[in-house]
Amino acid sequence: MKILVTNDDGYHAPGLTVLEEIAAQFSDDVWVCAPSEEQSGAGHSLTLNHPVRLQKYAERRFAVTGTPTDSVMLALREVMDTPPDLILSGVNRGANLGDDITYSGTVSAAIEGALAGIRSIALSQVYSRASREGGDLFAAAREWGAKAVAPLLDAPFAGRSLVNVNFPPLAGDAVKGTRVVRQGFHDYSRGSVVEGTDPRGHRYFWFGLHAIEHTLDHGTDLEAIDDGFVAVTPLQLDLTHHSSLGSMAERYEN
Ligand code: MN
Secondary structure (H helix, E strand, O other): OOOEOOOOOOOEEEOHHHHHHHOOOOOOEEEEEEOOOOOOOOOOOOOOOOOOOOOEOOOOEEEOOOOHHHHHHHHHHOOOOOOOOEEEEEEEEHHHHHHHHHOOOOHHHHHHHHHOOOOEEEEEOOOHHHHHOOOOOHHHHHHHHHHHHOOOOOOOOOOOOOEEEEEEOOOOHHHOOOEEEEEOOOEEOOOOOEEEEEOOOEEEEEEOOOOEEEEOOOEEHHHHHHHHHEEEEEEEEEOOHHHHHHHHHHOOOO
């Protein structure tokens, strides 16, 4: 099995090494192609207005001066001789739960894989102040990564679908198990923006500094993490709100 490993935290991020170790438990044909710099929050952006460069660090190890989407595109079209059987994206440093998903470069790399018809899984490690200061931030991902991926290797994936995995901020032996759950609700509309003044006297703004409010609805990824479980959520790229199609069509006279 041929595996492509990518991320949005950048080629030098510790979580990429964690994911390579997870991938190595399934295959010795693991390729890395990841952004050269951190691209968290890049979403599914594709670089259109300046050139993107490919840097080869070693056999099967590449960095791309662009976004996670650029990295997967280049991996599939330039770097790899044949397409991978599996794309793993992460392990992200931080949650990709609820409405984090559309902002996420980690998930978007897997979306790009799904668009190419390749089995794709995004993996993220939730952290808390305690887990960040307590030693190994990726403890749960190390212990549970292969256990989360293995059942997905021969599971049927519908076209234009992918899987989003989040690990709770706990030591490996404290994780209670795995739950397959739906996407929850993270209320970004109430997120704050921090304003400051730069050394030249110009105003600047900084996003993402505060925790985002959320509701722990039953059966969601947010609830599973809060309960100490690995959260596994199948996602689809069809964003159509199907149940609105009929009633909306009635508002237009043709
Ligand atoms: Mn990230």
